[in-house]
Amino acid sequence: LNVTCSAVVRGQVIESDLVEFRGRGDDFSFSSPDPRVLIDRVVSRPAQLADLQKLSFDEILDYLEALGQHLDVATNKHLQLARELTYLAAPTPPSIIDTFYAQVPQLFRRDYVREVAEKTVGMRYLDGWAEEQLADGTRFSVRAFGSRCVHVVAGNSPLISAATLLRSAITRSDCIIKTPSNDPFTAPAFGKTMVDMAPDHPITRHFAALYWRGGDEEIESRLYQPRNVEKIIAWGGFASVKHVTKFIQPGLELISLDPKSSISVIDARAITDEATLLSVASRLAVDVAGFNQIGCTNARVVYVITGDDNDAKDTVDRLAESLYRAILDMPPWLSTPAKAYDNELRSHIAPLRDDDEWFKVIGGEEDEGCVIVSSESEPVDFAALLGGRTANLVPLKSVDDLGGFVDAYTQTVGVYPESLKRDIVDTLPLYGAQRFVSLGYAIHVDLAMPQDALEPSRRMCKWIVDLCADVENRTDRHEGGVAPATGAQFYEQAVFAS
Amino acid sequence: MTEAVAPTGTVETRIDQFMNEPSRYFGMSLTALHSISRSEREELEFECLRRRFEHHRDAVPMLGKLATRQGIVQLNDVVDVVPLCFEHTAYKSYPSRLLQDGRFDQLTRWLNKLTPHDLSGVDATNVDSIDGWMDLLTEKTALDPITSSGTTGTMSFLPHDSDDGDRVARSAKMGFLQDFGSEPGNTDEKVHVVWPTYGRGHTGMLRFGRLIGEYFTQGDKSHFHPLYDSEGSADIMYLAAQLRAAAARGDETKVTVSPALLARREEINQLQRSMTEQVGPFLENLVYTLEGERVVAVAMYLAVYDIARNGLEKGLKCGWASDSTIVLGGGAKGLVIPEDLEAVVEEFFGIVPRQSYGMSEQTHANMMCEHRRYHFEPGLIPIVLDPDDSKPLPRKGVQIGRLAFFDVTLTGTWGGVITGDEVEVDFEGECPCGRTTLHASSKIERYSEKRGGTDKISCAATPQAHAEAMEFLTSDF
Numbered sequence: 004l005n006v007t008c009s010a011v012v013r014g015q016v017i018e019s020d021l022v023e024f025r026g027r028g029d030d031f032s033f034s035s036p037d038p039r040v041l042i043d044r045v046v047s048r049p050a051q052l053a054d055l056q057k058l059s060f061d062e063i064l065d066y067l068e069a070l071g072q073h074l075d076v077a078t079n080k081h082l083q084l085a086r087e088l089t090y091l092a093a094p095t096p097p098s099i100i101d102t103f104y105a106q107v108p109q110l111f112r113r114d115y116v117r118e119v120a121e122k123t124v125g126m127r128y129l130d131g132w133a134e135e136q137l138a139d140g141t142r143f144s145v146r147a148f149g150s151r152c153v154h155v156v157a158g159n160s161p162l163i164s165a166a167t168l169l170r171s172a173i174t175r176s177d178c179i180i181k182t183p184s185n186d187p188f189t190a191p192a193f194g195k196t197m198v199d200m201a202p203d204h205p206i207t208r209h210f211a212a213l214y215w216r217g218g219d220e221e222i223e224s225r226l227y228q229p230r231n232v233e234k235i236i237a238w239g240g241f242a243s244v245k246h247v248t249k250f251i252q253p254g255l256e257l258i259s260l261d262p263k264s265s266i267s268v269i270d271a272r273a274i275t276d277e278a279t280l281l282s283v284a285s286r287l288a289v290d291v292a293g294f295n296q297i298g299c300t301n302a303r304v305v306y307v308i309t310g311d312d313n314d315a316k317d318t319v320d321r322l323a324e325s326l327y328r329a330i331l332d333m334p335p336w337l338s339t340p341a342k343a344y345d346n347e348l349r350s351h352i353a354p355l356r357d358d359d360e361w362f363k364v365i366g367g368e369e370d371e372g373c374v375i376v377s378s379e380s381e382p383v384d385f386a387a388l389l390g391g392r393t394a395n396l397v398p399l400k401s402v403d404d405l406g407g408f409v410d411a412y413t414q415t416v417g418v419y420p421e422s423l424k425r426d427i428v429d430t431l432p433l434y435g436a437q438r439f440v441s442l443g444y445a446i447h448v449d450l451a452m453p454q455d456a457l458e459p460s461r462r463m464c465k466w467i468v469d470l471c472a473d474v475e476n477r478t479d480r481h482e483g484g485v486a487p488a489t490g491a492q493f494y495e496q497a498v499f500a501s
Numbered sequence: 502m503t504e505a506v507a508p509t510g511t512v513e514t515r516i517d518q519f520m521n522e523p524s525r526y527f528g529m530s531l532t533a534l535h536s537i538s539r540s541e542r543e544e545l546e547f548e549c550l551r552r553r554f555e556h557h558r559d560a561v562p563m564l565g566k567l568a569t570r571q572g573i574v575q576l577n578d579v580v581d582v583v584p585l586c587f588e589h590t591a592y593k594s595y596p597s598r599l600l601q602d603g604r605f606d607q608l609t610r611w612l613n614k615l616t617p618h619d620l621s622g623v624d625a626t627n628v629d630s631i632d633g634w635m636d637l638l639t640e641k642t643a644l645d646p647i648t649s650s651g652t653t654g655t656m657s658f659l660p661h662d663s664d665d666g667d668r669v670a671r672s673a674k675m676g677f678l679q680d681f682g683s684e685p686g687n688t689d690e691k692v693h694v695v696w697p698t699y700g701r702g703h704t705g706m707l708r709f710g711r712l713i714g715e716y717f718t719q720g721d722k723s724h725f726h727p728l729y730d731s732e733g734s735a736d737i738m739y740l741a742a743q744l745r746a747a748a749a750r751g752d753e754t755k756v757t758v759s760p761a762l763l764a765r766r767e768e769i770n771q772l773q774r775s776m777t778e779q780v781g782p783f784l785e786n787l788v789y790t791l792e793g794e795r796v797v798a799v800a801m802y803l804a805v806y807d808i809a810r811n812g813l814e815k816g817l818k819c820g821w822a823s824d825s826t827i828v829l830g831g832g833a834k835g836l837v838i839p840e841d842l843e844a845v846v847e848e849f850f851g852i853v854p855r856q857s858y859g860m861s862e863q864t865h866a867n868m869m870c871e872h873r874r875y876h877f878e879p880g881l882i883p884i885v886l887d888p889d890d891s892k893p894l895p896r897k898g899v900q901i902g903r904l905a906f907f908d909v910t911l912t913g914t915w916g917g918v919i920t921g922d923e924v925e926v927d928f929e930g931e932c933p934c935g936r937t938t939l940h941a942s943s944k945i946e947r948y949s950e951k952r953g954g955t956d957k958i959s960c961a962a963t964p965q966a967h968a969e970a971m972e973f974l975t976s977d978f
Contacts (some may be wrong), residue, residue, distance in 0.1 A: 143721070292537050307846065343889075346888065346889070347905075347948070348920075349891075350588040350589070350919065350921075351588070351590045352714065353588045353590070353591070354587060354588055354590055354594035355565070355594055356566075356567075356590035357563045357566035357567045357570065357614075358563070358611075358614065359566075359596065360593060360610070360611070361611070362594075362596075377596065378596070379596040379598045380598070380600070381596055381597060381598040383596075384593075384597040385590075385653070392591050416891050
């Protein structure tokens with residue numbers, strides 16, 4: 004099956020000079036405009052960003068609010084087509100793609116966009132020059148300018164493209180989305196909607212979405228130059244992030260949203276009755292299997308703290324059983340059996356089924372989801388492959404042992420009970436953990452918060468300073484004979500007094 | 502072409518020979534082995550498979566559980582064995598902590614579930630190294646166990662026994678020294694063995710070197726020429742593999758080194774230095790000492806290539822007897838093979854290299870014929886699986902998919918394995934070379950590499966891995 008995938012470049016929809024690309028999974032291919040022909044048109048010159056910077060924030064809100072209304076898949080033909088095609092390309096089944104697409108308009112609600120801008124950058128820096136004053140009286144202003152960014156987005160959710168569009172607009176950045184082969188359709192569909200709605204609007208003119216094969220040396224060495232691009236925002240994939248690093252040089256910055264995985268930590272001793280067990284299991288099921296465990300936020304290894312308590316060890320087994328059942332009970336809009344269960348993972352699990360000493364395996368024979376209980380305090384050595392609704396429960400004596408299992412790849416830590424957070428929130432970040440959530444909230448990602456221990460929107464901005472000496476109006480003139488050791492006065496005495 | 506030696510004796514004797522002493526069944530003749538009729542082969546293979554299942558079901562605990570879980574009590578067809586085949590991961594299905602912490606008594610208990618031999622009398626509580634554990638098992642039990650080279654940071658343990666080793670050596674002897682279509686000749690001839698790596702060790706490759714070093718030389722140590730007259734340590738390889746895996750994750754701080762290994766640091770370092778000194782004499786030995794002798798050299802692709810290229814650069818050529826053999830095998834997976842490899846090897850050695858599709862999990866040499874097809878030896882039943890659902894593809898025509906096989910000759914463990922290899926097997930077409938056995942394309946790929954390489958840490962260059970581990974061990978940390 005071969006389908007056509009448009010490119011959108013600065014207000015123009017392009018469907019010519021098609022070349023064929025084979026998507027992940029090999030069962031379908033798509034044709035899209037030859038990136039070699041397009042690549043020079045994709046680039047924006049520095050001065051061309053002037054129109055974007057002139058937009059008031061209200062104008063940006065107007066645009067995004069209107070766009071959000073147009074991005075309703077019930078009425079938007081571009082999105083309807085993209086959604087159909089994404090069914091073919093995506094790692095998730097249609098029921099979950101539908102969930103993602105239905106969420107798109109919510110991201111562009113006026114009050115929400117304003118909140119994201121305020122929390123992740125600060126309105127005062129986005130809407131002109133923010134004035135500041137130091138203790139010595141020095142005054143300066145700061146303004147967050149947009150920059151020219153290429154976004155190498157991940158394909159596990161169409162919402163990643165929507166988030167990218169949102170962040171670009173609020174920071175007044177020029178946005179080039181390099182689409183992934185498992186989601187090449189969504190970003191161009193957004194672009195087509197923008198062209199229909201407001202073809203000459205600066206936000207439309209500063210948006211491009213196109214596909215090229217990641218790692219295409221000819222394209223990337225042409226594009227990834229400081230004269231063309233200031234920042235590259237790379238999502239996921241160890242290989243893709245590693246690949247981009249070779250183009251990084253002064254003037255070209257990498258904002259790396261590295262590949263991550265997530266864990267849960269549960270204190271078994273807090274599970275004292277059946278109702279609690281079921282509630283913990285169903286919350287854990289959402290963290291493990293929500294949106295089919297394809298995201299970095301999903302829990303894969305679950306550490307269960309038991310102490311020396313034998314009942315607590317028993318609880319691990321009961322939790323595993325309940326977790327398995329809770330996974331199967333999830334509604335299809337939230338989770339389904341894997342679209343394609345990983346053969347390699349399956350072959351690692353198979354021998355554990357016939358071992359009753361070290362491992363207990365619940366389910367998985369129909370690829371419907373699976374829970375592996377370790378008896379040792381150590382995840383299975385194929386933990387990196389866990390997916391398709393597969394969790395590994397690992398008993399730990401003490402929460403203090405957790406540090407050894409957390410590193411820079413650990414994004415989210417889902418915690419139960421809430422009080423357990425006290426013991427870990429100030430220590431696990433030292434090992435690499437980046438986000439703590441109450442159990443059940445791992446997949447609840449809000450753009451108004453930092454991501455992967457950094458602030459992508461702030462990083463997308465160029466933080467420009469205007470220092471104003473303003474000698475006459477300074478109120479803190481230094482009285483007396485002792486020269487200050489720092490600050491503007493020290494500088495003035497050293498440089499200008501002579 | 503000579504007449505295949507017709508096996509004699511009762512049906513029972515024939516079956517017993519086919520599954521336990523296949524080389525005797527075929528009168529030690531490669532020609533006879535590859536001339537067996539299809540019906541005879543299929544009949545024997547299925548009967549042997551059935552018998553192995555009946556015995557191993559009760560004797561190999563892991564198989565017994567699997568069969569119970571699958572509800573399989575008897576086999577009515579060859580493909581009925583597919584749900585009972587072990588994943589290749591079965592041989593590393595222990596919790597990795599056991600190996601990291603050196604809990605060899607518990608590892609022995611784990612291994613006991615994979616073999617019909619009784620290991621319960623083995624006391625491994627005081628063992629402090631993998632090498633020590635392997636030695637203990639070899640000494641106290643019927644096992645001659647094999648370790649993997651630990652590609653991905655974990656190590657597999659295959660409980661093969663010494664009879665399995667005997668079959669490996671005899672199959673290789675036929676495949677390496679005989680030509681299809683000719684008489685076997687004097688099968689007790691003493692032949693020199695050139696082995697350009699460690700002379701001993703427990704990986705599939707190193708154990709193979711030790712075996713042919715015994716069997717091809719008729720036990721004459723002066724005819725065995727390993728590059729390194731020392732043991733390739735499984736502990737060092739495990740450490741090297743862990744380091745590589747850790748480096749790939751970007752975090753080497755979590756690799757732990759056992760006190761036993763630390764204590765051997767200086768010894769190993771010494772060994773490493775003397776190894777470097779051995780390379781030169783080894784090459785000279787090749788070219789001058791063995792002039793005119795019949796030699797078998799078996800090695801990994803790149804090792805042979807390096808030796809040949811170094812020789813040619815110095816203007817040297819090897820003058821072995823013309824019936825000598827170079828066998829290339831193992832270690833090609835995951836490596837880029839130089840295009841001129843066969844030409845360079847042939848020019849230096851004066852011999853056309855032979856290739857085989859050997860895997861540690863079975864005992865057969867499976868040589869490549871002049872039409873570049875690997876021929877499965879009778880007793881090794883290839884089954885091609887749909888790579889997506891692991892269901893057997895029809896045993897007719899040409900099939901491409903994941904290779905599973907059942908080796909009816911294995912006595913140390915269950916013979917059914919699902920590999921990670923993609924193969925193309927021709928179940929019907931006769932190979933133009935004249936062999937009657939089933940044959941596969943020479944293009945064999947690992948699914949894990951095809952998939953985009955989550956597993957690209959290659960282990961094949963053992964000495965190189967050794968060097969990396971040494972660097973780590975001897976550095977200050």
